[in-house]
Amino acid sequence: MSRRRVVVLGATGSIGTQAIEVATAHPEAFEVVGLAAGRNVDTLAEQVEALGVRRVAVGDRDAAARLRAHAPHLEVIDGPEAAATLAASDADIVLNGITGAVGLAPTLAALEAGTPVALANKESLIVGGDLVVAAAERAGGRASHLLPVDSEHSALAQCLRSGRDSEVLRLVLTASGGPFRGRSRQQLSDVTAADALEHPTWSMGPVITVNSATLVNKGLELLEAHLLFDIDLDRLDVVVHPQSVVHSMVEFVDGSTIAQLSPPDMRLPIQLALAWPERLGHAFVRCDWTTASTLSFEPLDRATFPAVDLALEAGRRGGAHPAVYNAANEEAVSAFLAGRIAFLDITHVVAGTLEAFTATGPSAPRELDEVLAADRFAREHADALLHRSAAP
Numbered sequence: 001m002s003r004r005r006v007v008v009l010g011a012t013g014s015i016g017t018q019a020i021e022v023a024t025a026h027p028e029a030f031e032v033v034g035l036a037a038g039r040n041v042d043t044l045a046e047q048v049e050a051l052g053v054r055r056v057a058v059g060d061r062d063a064a065a066r067l068r069a070h071a072p073h074l075e076v077i078d079g080p081e082a083a084a085t086l087a088a089s090d091a092d093i094v095l096n097g098i099t100g101a102v103g104l105a106p107t108l109a110a111l112e113a114g115t116p117v118a119l120a121n122k123e124s125l126i127v128g129g130d131l132v133v134a135a136a137e138r139a140g141g142r143a144s145h146l147l148p149v150d151s152e153h154s155a156l157a158q159c160l161r162s163g164r165d166s167e168v169l170r171l172v173l174t175a176s177g178g179p180f181r182g183r184s185r186q187q188l189s190d191v192t193a194a195d196a197l198e199h200p201t202w203s204m205g206p207v208i209t210v211n212s213a214t215l216v217n218k219g220l221e222l223l224e225a226h227l228l229f230d231i232d233l234d235r236l237d238v239v240v241h242p243q244s245v246v247h248s249m250v251e252f253v254d255g256s257t258i259a260q261l262s263p264p265d266m267r268l269p270i271q272l273a274l275a276w277p278e279r280l281g282h283a284f285v286r287c288d289w290t291t292a293s294t295l296s297f298e299p300l301d302r303a304t305f306p307a308v309d310l311a312l313e314a315g316r317r318g319g320a321h322p323a324v325y326n327a328a329n330e331e332a333v334s335a336f337l338a339g340r341i342a343f344l345d346i347t348h349v350v351a352g353t354l355e356a357f358t359a360t361g362p363s364a365p366r367e368l369d370e371v372l373a374a375d376r377f378a379r380e381h382a383d384a385l386l387h388r389s390a391a392p
């Protein structure tokens, strides 16, 4: 594999810092040429110095000004479009580790420039939907230009190498079940943000950690799998697997199931996405098959965690419904983290916003503006519902 020039978006976050660790471990394979962050310029300045990067993007203008003062020779792009501008610059691969729908524009910008995207920011695919898929096809193809970083989709991409598309019966995504696995709805009524942020197997940023507690994350991942692998929603399943060692499985038509296993560590899927389709000869962690261990599987409690079925319903309604599901959830999660609403209110707000959007009789968005209008509608409607849910 020739050496790849990598741009890391969301460099200061959980995925971004691990991506830098992967790139640094393989100087023969990767050179980091650009970094983007939101506002954490202290960490960004350390990364710039360690990697010798000369071009960065910072979303927050005041933070960008502080970075310029600290490093006058650095090229600093700033403002809301900064990450997208950096994503469109000359690179061999862009890793998108930004959180939230704000990651959409950089994903589209990289693809429009013909650059493959190692995609952790699942929201950009869900919000952008057909627009992102079409941009990937124009750039050279979905399988070569939208490279999954999510461990489940990385597992699916690896398992799919075992057979032809026509031999695939269904894709089965595993879910750890999050910190509240086994609890009833009544037991969830008074859980706090601190409880939701205690994930049993993964260490991640705050939004995806809360999304794992509500199972919204699994809903987003089903929609992501549907778009990445071009497979009907009714051929996607979820099974709860608390150890997070089996990352997902593909069931083939002859009854054979192929699974991918590794310890819960994002550096493997990040490394694979950056080097795809190659495997680099270096393991950060491995399964130890010489010691006793148990892998268990159980059905998803769909009544206690309705977020998965809500996502599937949003996917079936199609158009901008997945974007609305995501935007309403982003607003609700931020209110929950700020202590303004209860845990169970999150999915109530998402469900109510989806119903309100369906009632507007929307058509499928053909342009980015239409997607962004749906996103705005969802945030405004969710905010109104949040005010009603908020404790006095």
Ligand SMILES: NC(=O)c1ccc[n+]([C@@H]2O[C@H](COP(=O)([O-])OP(=O)(O)OC[C@H]3O[C@@H](n4cnc5c(N)ncnc54)[C@H](OP(=O)(O)O)[C@@H]3O)[C@@H](O)[C@H]2O)c1
Binding pocket: 009, 010, 011, 012, 013, 014, 015, 016, 036, 037, 038, 039, 040, 041, 058, 059, 080, 083, 096, 097, 098, 099, 100, 102, 120, 121, 122, 123, 149, 150, 151, 202, 203, 204, 205, 206, 207, 208, 266
């Ligand atoms: N963490 C995981 O293990 C994991 C696993 C699978 C998928 N994912 C997905 O990966 C994405 C990132 O998750 P995370 O856990 O790494 O989140 P995180 O730790 O919260 O990091 C988010 C990153 O996005 C940056 N950012 C926010 N707004 C920005 C903007 N306008 N322009 C540029 N950068 C901006 C943040 O910068 P500042 O820090 O400077 O604000 C930070 O670097 C999410 O879509 C998540 O669902 C994560």
